[in-house]
Amino acid sequence: MSEYRSRPWPASGDDEANWDLASIVAALRVSREVINKVRHRGYVRELPSRAVLADIIGELSAALFPTHYGRPDLSDESIDYFVGNTLNSALTALAEQVRRGLLLDAEPHEESILAVRAAAITRSFAARLPAIRAALVSDLMAAWHGDPSATSTTEVLLCYPGMNAIIHHRLAHALHRLGAPVVARLIAGLAHSATGIDIHPGAEISGSFFIDHGTGVVIGETAILGENVRLYQAVTLGARRFPADANGVLIKGGARHPIIEDNVVIYAGATILGRITVGRDSVIGGNVWLTHSVPPGSGITQAQPSQDRGDNLAPSV
Numbered sequence: 001m002s003e004y005r006s007r008p009w010p011a012s013g014d015d016e017a018n019w020d021l022a023s024i025v026a027a028l029r030v031s032r033e034v035i036n037k038v039r040h041r042g043y044v045r046e047l048p049s050r051a052v053l054a055d056i057i058g059e060l061s062a063a064l065f066p067t068h069y070g071r072p073d074l075s076d077e078s079i080d081y082f083v084g085n086t087l088n089s090a091l092t093a094l095a096e097q098v099r100r101g102l103l104l105d106a107e108p109h110e111e112s113i114l115a116v117r118a119a120a121i122t123r124s125f126a127a128r129l130p131a132i133r134a135a136l137v138s139d140l141m142a143a144w145h146g147d148p149s150a151t152s153t154t155e156v157l158l159c160y161p162g163m164n165a166i167i168h169h170r171l172a173h174a175l176h177r178l179g180a181p182v183v184a185r186l187i188a189g190l191a192h193s194a195t196g197i198d199i200h201p202g203a204e205i206s207g208s209f210f211i212d213h214g215t216g217v218v219i220g221e222t223a224i225l226g227e228n229v230r231l232y233q234a235v236t237l238g239a240r241r242f243p244a245d246a247n248g249v250l251i252k253g254g255a256r257h258p259i260i261e262d263n264v265v266i267y268a269g270a271t272i273l274g275r276i277t278v279g280r281d282s283v284i285g286g287n288v289w290l291t292h293s294v295p296p297g298s299g300i301t302q303a304q305p306s307q308d309r310g311d312n313l314a315p316s317v
Contacts, residue, residue: 046100046103047100047103047104048097048100048101048182048183048186049097049100050186050189050190052093052097053097053183053186053187053190054190055093056090056093056094056097057167057168057171057187057190059086059087059089059090059093060087060090060129060171061167062082062086063083063086063087063090063129064129064132064133064136064167065133065157066079066082066083066086067079068154068157068158069157070082070083070086087126087129091122091125091126094122094125094183095115095118095119095121095122096118097183098118098121098122098175098180098183099114099115099117099118101180101181101182101183101186102114102117102118102179102180104182117179118180121175121178121179121180124178125174125175125178125180128174132170132171132174134207135170135207136166136167136170138207138208138209139163139166139207139208139209139210140153140156140157140163141153141208142207142208142209142210142228142230143156143160143162143163143210143212144156146210146212146230147210147212160214161194161195161196161197161211161213161214161215162195162197162210162211162212162213162214164191164194164195165191165194165195165197165199165211165214165217166199166205166209166211167191168187168188168190168191168199169188169191169199169201169203169205170205171187172184172185172187172188172191172201173201173202173203173204173205175187175201176201176202181201184201185200185201187201188200188201195214195215196214196215196216196217197211197214197215197216197217198217198218198219199217199218199219200219200220200221200223202221202222203219203220203221203222203223203224203225203237203257204223204224204225205219205225205229206225206226206227206229206262207227207228208227208228208229209225209228209229209230210229210230210231211230211231211232212230212231212232212233213232213233213268214231214233215233215234216233216234216235217231217233217234217235217236218235218236218237218238219237219257220237220238220239220256220257221257222254222255222256222257222275223237223257223258223259223260224257224258224259224260225237225260226260226261226262226263226264226280227262227263228262228263229260229262229263229264229265229266230264230265230266231266232266232267232268232269232286233268233269234268234269235266235267235268235269235270235271235272236270236271236272236273237257237258237260237272238257238271238272238273239256239257239273239274240256240273240274240291241274242256255275256274256275257274257275258272258273258274258275258276258277258278259275259276259277259278260272260277260278261277261278261279261280261281261282261296262280262281263280263281264278264279264280264281264282264283264284265282265283265284266278266283266284267283267284267285267286267288268286268287269286269287270284270285270286270287270288270289270290271288271289271290272284272288272290272291273289273290273291274291276290276291276292276293276294277293277294278290278293278294278298279293279294279295279296279297279298280296280297281296281297282294282295282296282297282298282299282300283298283299283300284300285299285300285301285302286302287302288300288301288302
């Protein structure tokens with residue numbers, strides 16, 4: 001520990017400790033409670049916790065892949081006990097976080113039933129975990145088969161940011177669909193912070209999905225991705241425009257992000273905007289700016305549309 005950090009805290013009467021805390025705390029209270037009050041609905045204090053949700057995602061990941069994210073010393077006899085105990089801990093904590101998220105949209109008279117609603121959402125979420133794991137295994141195999149530098153599926157699970165991001169997304173998407181959007185957004189934010197990959201939990205992503213490298217990838221809320229889609233770093237699947245009402249207020253909702261059909265590859269830096277469709281078996285080259293639909297089997301480069309779908313479009317990495 002450094003000399004500065006190891007020094008004892010100054011006594012209250014010491015000049016070194018004279019930070020005028022009383023007046024600062026009082027001014028912060030006025031800002032918090034009167035002048036710049038931002039508390040939701042003016043009274044909601046119980047909020048979901050990013051730190052707790054990070055622990056929950058860690059436990060859920062361990063339950064889905066016990067020897068990779070849990071304990072490497074598990075045996076055939078102990079693994080089910082580990083999974084059951086880990087799930088019980090994670091789901092109990094998740095139900096409380098879901099309840100806190102529901103507070104943000106609940107009326108005061110509804111608060112007494114939120115624990116019941118949160119438990120129901122969490123129970124439905126738990127029932128989906130086997131299907132979520134199956135989808136994640138398809139993603140894992142897509143990465144293993146799609147990246148020549150991958151030496152094993154274990155390396156993909158332990159080292160690939162795209163795998164980390166899709167684990168978070170598939171868990172967050174299930175919660176989003178079940179009616180826990182705030183918790184889902186927080187989980188998506190955890191993945192974004194850890195990987196640089198920003199996937200809205202509302203995005204629909206089919207199986208065998210692979211993000212190679214991944215930094216800077218953005219996938220919007222209403223995007224729909226088919227089977228066996230592969231993205232490289234800095235790809236954006238975004239909205240083209242944000243319509244406003246007569247008062248200039250953004251009109252929220254509505255399908256505004258791309259549909260990417262099966263077996264599409266999108267290379268680094270491509271930007272695809274609006275509710276357009278990229279037809280199946282297409283290849284979108286690096287740094288392409290695309291705002292119109294393209295038919296199946298298309299090969300799009302910066303210069304002009306092409307039927308060349310060869311691997312020469314791939315970045316050399």
